[in-house]
Amino acid sequence: MSIVIAVDGTAASGKGTLAKKLAKHFGFPHLDSGALYRLTALGVLEAGGDPANEADAVKAARAVDYARSADPAIRPDAVGAMASKVAAIPAVRQALFEFQHRFVETPPEGAPGAVVDGRDIGTVIAPDATAKLFVDASPAVRAHRRWLELKSMGIERLEADLEAELVARDAQDRSRAVSPLCQAEDADLLDTSNLGIDAAFAAALALVEPKVKGQLEAKPRG
Ligand code: CDP
Numbered sequence: 001m002s003i004v005i006a007v008d009g010t011a012a013s014g015k016g017t018l019a020k021k022l023a024k025h026f027g028f029p030h031l032d033s034g035a036l037y038r039l040t041a042l043g044v045l046e047a048g049g050d051p052a053n054e055a056d057a058v059k060a061a062r063a064v065d066y067a068r069s070a071d072p073a074i075r076p077d078a079v080g081a082m083a084s085k086v087a088a089i090p091a092v093r094q095a096l097f098e099f100q101h102r103f104v105e106t107p108p109e110g111a112p113g114a115v116v117d118g119r120d121i122g123t124v125i126a127p128d129a130t131a132k133l134f135v136d137a138s139p140a141v142r143a144h145r146r147w148l149e150l151k152s153m154g155i156e157r158l159e160a161d162l163e164a165e166l167v168a169r170d171a172q173d174r175s176r177a178v179s180p181l182c183q184a185e186d187a188d189l190l191d192t193s194n195l196g197i198d199a200a201f202a203a204a205l206a207l208v209e210p211k212v213k214g215q216l217e218a219k220p221r222g
Contacts, residue, residue, distance in 0.1 A: 002112060003028070003113030003216065004126040004130050005026075005116070005132075005208055006121035007117040008132070008133070008134050010181070012149075013135040014135060016117050017206050018190075018201060020115075026040050027111070028113040029109065029186075031100065031116040037092075038080065040057060042071075044056050044057055044210065061095035063171075064099075081169060088176040090178045102213040119179070121145070122181055132187035132188065133204060134184070134188070142166055144163040144164055155156065157194075192206065
């Protein structure tokens, strides 16, 4: 069994940044599962389809190419909101399940483990994950971080609008029938409201490292 670090959490909570840093620390590949839903939303848009239409959304999900996950076109919050819509369609989640499952079962390049961030990693994709974090922060702090991130990409938005959108997206993600956003029973909660990136990473590492070390020692590399 591979080592899996599941990093779930609310929108713009910093889970992606933490997941990337954890992946670098342990030398494991990182999967940004949110990018799969964002790419699905973008695919629907590019095809001139309707994100609420199941057939359009499933077609786009089946055509997702994770190699495009760094495409800045998937980052605007309008795409995030649309991603949350397609993510509520069970057949879309089903279409994206296999790729994620393979990533955690057999991490790329023979790595002994993987770090995956998202909403349902510790609950659905990897319920037996080695370590599970649930990352959260106050809506105001998350809106400020998203504002800074968008500003660095040349996108000017009002912080109050971003906060309202994040709260609405979390509500939608928490209330969907299939794979809702929720903290797994055995996940550690990490509230980063008062933590900068370095402090948040130190806190994450303190929670995760003992578990990963234990499994690395039990599992010979190769
Ligand atoms: O970066 P941010 O937290 O804003 O969002 P993201 O992780 O890129 O996810 C975008 C949307 O995809 C979320 O609002 C969820 O609706 C959906 N998603 C999901 O349903 N399951 C996942 N494992 C990851 C994302």
